[in-house]
Amino acid sequence: MGIESALGEGYLTTKIDALTNWARANAAWPMPMGLACCAIEMMAFAGPRYDVSRFGSEVFRFSPRQSDVMIVAGWTTYKMSHAIRRIWDQMPDPKWCIAMGACASTGGMHRCYGVVQGVDNFLPVDAYISGCPPRPDAVIHALMKIQDKIKNEHSVLLDT
């Protein structure tokens, strides 16, 4: 069934920005960066109970080349930060980042020499999730916030 049979005869006008943003917002594939307990909640977020495929984000690719959203789930050591940044750099633009949980956002309870006190020290974070660990609903909420952000972007044509 093509789009012709759904719309019948005729045509549709829109802005190319609106169209690409709509497509991007509803197919934000996550790059799971599961480092600690938050990763279990992140798995539940993709599983059948919370079912994030309703939002087009169920495809955990495990490959940075095919991902749009990086979910940093867990505490980040200085040693691990280099691996995370490398994976982030391998993701194609445009891309977004979620700092999931207290540890990824601020270092959390790991207030010590080995743990980076918030991944925003080396990543451009779009959404922070509070909680330790946050419920899968909270991850969905963050994803929806990113969808809102994507829908308001000037993605193709710049204002001149």
Added chain:
Amino acid sequence: MSLELTESVQKLVDGLTESYSEKLIEVYNASGHTYIRVEADALLDIVKFAKEEYHFIFLSDIIGVDRYTSEERFEVLYNILNLRTQDRIFLKVRVPEEEPVLESLFSVYRSANWLEREVYDMFGIRFNNHPDPRRVYMPDDFQYFPLRKEFPLLGIPGSIELPNTTPDTE
């Protein structure tokens, strides 16, 4: 001092008293375990003796302690087990701050390899004749020892590198 020792630990203590009496500093019980403090220079011989004569064949853990005193600042505990009688003892040695060097137990227990590396990583206590004296947790070029008492909890700013956040630009 009244000591309640199990049979095999009593045998070990008797054997040590017989062969190494001048290297034995104290034997005491605490928290249900037996602690034997010995001179650092006799550690390797004593461990060999305990392994070969009294079947303490399993080195379970090595623990570093920063006592933060002016004399003999560091302490190292060796947790060894007799696998026939399931007895556990802790051997203790103290090392001074200026020259924190001990003999490696790798020739007796293979498990000493990583355990001694960990103690070196966290306290800066070096081990002679260690086969692979690298750090375990901290980066190789890290200059400090995090579990020493004077090390600040949040670390020393800038001592560990974060990734470059602008990789595509010069």
